[in-house]
Amino acid sequence: MSLIIRGLSKQFQGSDEHTLQNINLEIASGEFVCVVGTSGCGKSTLLNLIAGLENPTEGEILLDGEKITKPGAERTVMFQDHGLFPWLNVIENVKFGMKINGVAKELQEEKALHYLKLVNLYDYRDYPIHQLSGGMRQRTALARALTMDSKILLMDEPFASLDKQTSNRLREELQRIWLETQRTIFFITHSVEEAVYLADRVVVLSPETHSIRDIISINLERPRHIYSPEFIELRHRILDEVRGEAI
Amino acid sequence: MKYEGRLYKLSLLIFILILIVFWQGFYFLAVDVLQLSKPYTVPSPLGVGERFLDLLSNGTLPEATLQSLGRGILGYAIAIVIGAVIGLLIHHFYYLQKNLKPMLLGLQTLPSVCWVPFSILWFGLSTNAILFVVVMGTAFSISISVDNAIKNVPPIYVKAGLTMGATKSQLYWDVILPACLPELVSGLKQGWSFAWRALMAGEVMTTSIGLGQTLITGRDLADINQVMLVMLVIVLVGLLIDKCIFSAIEHRMLKKRGLLSE
Numbered sequence: 001m002s003l004i005i006r007g008l009s010k011q012f013q014g015s016d017e018h019t020l021q022n023i024n025l026e027i028a029s030g031e032f033v034c035v036v037g038t039s040g041c042g043k044s045t046l047l048n049l050i051a052g053l054e055n056p057t058e059g060e061i062l063l064d065g066e067k068i069t070k071p072g073a074e075r076t077v078m079f080q081d082h083g084l085f086p087w088l089n090v091i092e093n094v095k096f097g098m099k100i101n102g103v104a105k106e107l108q109e110e111k112a113l114h115y116l117k118l119v120n121l122y123d124y125r126d127y128p129i130h131q132l133s134g135g136m137r138q139r140t141a142l143a144r145a146l147t148m149d150s151k152i153l154l155m156d157e158p159f160a161s162l163d164k165q166t167s168n169r170l171r172e173e174l175q176r177i178w179l180e181t182q183r184t185i186f187f188i189t190h191s192v193e194e195a196v197y198l199a200d201r202v203v204v205l206s207p208e209t210h211s212i213r214d215i216i217s218i219n220l221e222r223p224r225h226i227y228s229p230e231f232i233e234l235r236h237r238i239l240d241e242v243r244g245e246a247i
Numbered sequence: 248m249k250y251e252g253r254l255y256k257l258s259l260l261i262f263i264l265i266l267i268v269f270w271q272g273f274y275f276l277a278v279d280v281l282q283l284s285k286p287y288t289v290p291s292p293l294g295v296g297e298r299f300l301d302l303l304s305n306g307t308l309p310e311a312t313l314q315s316l317g318r319g320i321l322g323y324a325i326a327i328v329i330g331a332v333i334g335l336l337i338h339h340f341y342y343l344q345k346n347l348k349p350m351l352l353g354l355q356t357l358p359s360v361c362w363v364p365f366s367i368l369w370f371g372l373s374t375n376a377i378l379f380v381v382v383m384g385t386a387f388s389i390s391i392s393v394d395n396a397i398k399n400v401p402p403i404y405v406k407a408g409l410t411m412g413a414t415k416s417q418l419y420w421d422v423i424l425p426a427c428l429p430e431l432v433s434g435l436k437q438g439w440s441f442a443w444r445a446l447m448a449g450e451v452m453t454t455s456i457g458l459g460q461t462l463i464t465g466r467d468l469a470d471i472n473q474v475m476l477v478m479l480v481i482v483l484v485g486l487l488i489d490k491c492i493f494s495a496i497e498h499r500m501l502k503k504r505g506l507l508s509e
Contacts, residue, residue: 051410073412083407086504087425097411100421130505148411 001029001151001184003050007059010045019045021210023059025203027152027186032178034187034195036242037205043188046205047156050186051077063151073101076148080157082141084129091116091125094144101148115143118177135166142174146181155187159194171197175223192239196231197224204241214241267292290475298472307461311477312484315446315457318374322381323442327435330386334393348394351387359384359445363452377449377457384445385438392434396427429500436493443485458484 008023020042027033035043048054050061052071061068063075076097077083084093094112103111116122119139129137138158145153159167171194178185178198189195195202199218206213216238220230274291277283302308333351337343362383363376370376400423408422450459458481465473501507 051406053406053409071406071409071412073410075410076412077406077410079403079407081403083403085404085407085422085425086506087428087500096421100408100411100413100417128503128505144411154410 002062002064003027003152003184003186004062005050005059006062008046008049008056008061009058010042010049010054011057018057018210020049023212025212025215027184029184030182032185032187032198032200033203034189034199034201035203035205036189036192036195036238038207038242039190041205041207042210043205044156047077047154047186047188050152051075051154053077073097073148074151075154076145076150077154077156078138078141078145078158080160082137084137084140084144086129088129089125090121090127090129090132090140093129093140094125094147097144097148111147112143115146118146118180119143119173133166134162135170138162138170139173142177146177146183150183152184152186155185157188157190160190167194172223174198179222192235192242193226196220196235196238197226202238204238206244208244213244216241287469287471290471294472295476295479298470298476302461302473302476308476308480311456311458311461312480314455315450315459316484318377318450318455318457319381319443319446322378322446323385323439325378326382326385326438326442327389329382330389330438331393333386333390334397337390337394338397344394348391351391354387355391358448359441360448360452362445363448366449367453372453372455374453374455376453377446377455380449381442381445384448385442388441389434389438392437393431396430396434397423399430400426429497429504429506432493432497432500436489436497439488439493440485443481443488447481 003026005023005025008020009018010020011018023046025033035046037043045054049056050068052068052075055069068075085096088096091112094116095108098108098111113122113125116125119142121136121139121143124132124136129140132140141158145155159170162170175198187195187198192202196218202216202218204213204216205211216234218234220228220234224231226232226235271292274289278286278289278291299308333347337348337351359380362380366376366379366383370379404422404426405418408418413422446457447459447462450457451463452459454460458477462474462477462481465471465477498507
């Protein structure tokens with residue numbers, strides 16, 4: 001798998017300003033890439049462009065050499081507001097993507113149960129969505145996304161609307177799951193701590209130029225400890241870049 | 248004071264009994280004692296009950312009810328099909344959304360009885376004339392609720408479906424339809440109440456056997472008790488379908504989705 005973003009710009013109709021300008025980025029197979037930036041820097045737009053939910057004004061995105069023009073299962077998205085269907089229960093939600101892609105019934109069941117175990121929701125498989133806590137809903141959404149076997153998993157601030165403790169637990173679990181499954185993940189967040197904790201590389205978007213300000217490789221050993229001196233140093237460095245004080 | 252379930256049903260029953268007792272008391276006082284009005288101008292519970300037994304035993308009432316119901320359901324079904332098609336067209340084509348929808352909204356202010364002269368000129372005093380009134384009185388309200396229901400589907404469901412690889416038809420059948428079902432059902436419920444009223448408007452004006460005609464026969468015979476009886480039956484049948492079918496489905500669906508406070 002390889003994802004190549006080349007000369008990508010996006011300007012919304014009726015707007016004088018670019019939302020994104022001249023983005024160039026390559027993501028390799030199995031990589032965990034986090035994008036950080038203050039609100040309005042265009043990070044969600046970048047994700048929507050990769051997902052194919054928006055079309056670029058200039059430039060192109062290539063997935064395995066093929067140009068992205070529309071949404072598809074090989075670039076599944078996990079949303080901030082989970083996007084689970086309230087008319088289905090937990091396991092039905094997890095199976096939904098496989099079902100519409102024609103996966104055999106037995107395999108659906110097997111994979112759904114496998115990923116529900118992975119996100120620790122096996123005992124809740126028959127629950128209706130409205131009886132789940134916010135964290136459990138995001139785990140269900142994660143299980144659903146993992147069943148898709150997408151080439152790249154796009155995550156749009158998936159833990160942002162959770163309380164701090166829940167989001168910390170979920171990012172630990174996400175790291176464990178990523179280490180187990182070796183997926184390629186493109187992760188948007190406004191939390192620098194979350195980015196340094198999870199990412200192989202952190203992409204900093206600038207709200208002024210709407211382009212990439214810097215890309216920082218995080219070479220800390222996993223599992224990472226947020227109070228280690230190296231972690232704190234990297235966090236401060238990236239935080240300065242997000243604020244636009246460095247360089 | 249709040250009361251629910253059995254207690255509520257009991258209190259409602261008692262209330263209805265009180266109402267009937269008052270009604271009979273009023274009749275007794277006004278007609279029998281004070282002789283303020285003639286007996287044939289005021290219905291009484293006993294008189295209505297008597298007519299009920301008459302019309303039940305000679306089969307008039309069951310037949311009229313079944314005829315009306317069958318006709319109502321047929322007209323309603325046609326209205327759903329036409330309404331759904333127009334609703335989808337409005338939703339799909341911006342041009343129709345902008346131009347046709349306001350007109351359909353405007354048509355909502357037209358009482359369905361106003362379609363009667365038109366339908367009689369087209370279809371004569373036939374069952375088709377009644378069906379036409381029902382369809383015209385119902386279809387547009389359904390098309391508007393179909394369009395609104397689809398419009399109110401949260402965009403995140405569509406995005407979720409698309410990024411899991413849903414095709415256009417899967418998006419409609421597996422995402423948009425179930426997502427808008429609660430609103431759709433309440434639109435259909437409203438449609439039924441329009442259909443039932445339009446049906447009575449049509450039946451009163453034409454000559455096919457049905458509750459509307461039984462009502463008119465009551466007038467022709469100067470039988471106020473029959474008139475009252477048929478009015479009560481019309482209300483009860485309309486309510487029964489609303490409560491036992493639509494409200495029941497609505498309740499179950501909302502409960503499953505956690506949209507109902509117990």
